Structure formats: C-alpha cells, structure tokens
Amino acid sequence: MDEKIFIFFxxxxxxxxxxxxxxxxxxxxxxxxxxxxxxxxxxIIQPPGSNKIGTIDKKYWKETQNKxxxxxxxxxxxxxxxxxxxxCKKWKITGLSI
Numbered sequence: 001m002d003e004k005i006f007i008f009f010x011x012x013x014x015x016x017x018x019x020x021x022x023x024x025x026x027x028x029x030x031x032x033x034x035x036x037x038x039x040x041x042x043x044i045i046q047p048p049g050s051n052k053i054g055t056i057d058k059k060y061w062k063e064t065q066n067k068x069x070x071x072x073x074x075x076x077x078x079x080x081x082x083x084x085x086x087x088c089k090k091w092k093i094t095g096l097s098i
Contacts, residue, residue, distance in 0.1 A: 070085070073088070
C-alpha cells in the first residue's frame, strides 16, 4: 500500500513539473500581444519636422556609421588616428568626432 501511495505522489510531482514546463514554454513562445497596432502607432502625435515612426534620420545614420568606420580603422585595425583621419578624408567620410 505504501508503495502505491509513493508512486502516486511521484506521478503527481511529475505531472506538476510538466505543467510548469508548459507554462514556461508558453510564456517564451506565445508571449504577450503587442501593445500597439499599426493604426495606433500612426496616430501617435509627433513633433513638427520629426521623422515618421519606423524611419530613421539619414543624416544621423550616416554620421553614426562614419564614426564607426573611423573607430574601426583607428583601434580595431590599429592604423592609428592620423592614418585613419587621412583615409577618411580621402574617401570623404565626414562626421568624425574622435
């Protein structure tokens, strides 16, 4: 009789662990629904002259990427600040602030 009770509790604990794993997997793969619909996003009030939501300021993007190029030349490739500035000037890469 004791053996049957033990097996019952082991089985019950096993079912509980499966239930916990199901809840965990469900929360990972089927998370909360997105808070905004595309129509809600379009209705968000933006300051005049700002970019539309989901787009990027091309000037800002170019300056950021140019800084990345200069840093990569200077530090990652190890050619030094002077040579990096010389290469960037030759290839007309602007927006450097290092």
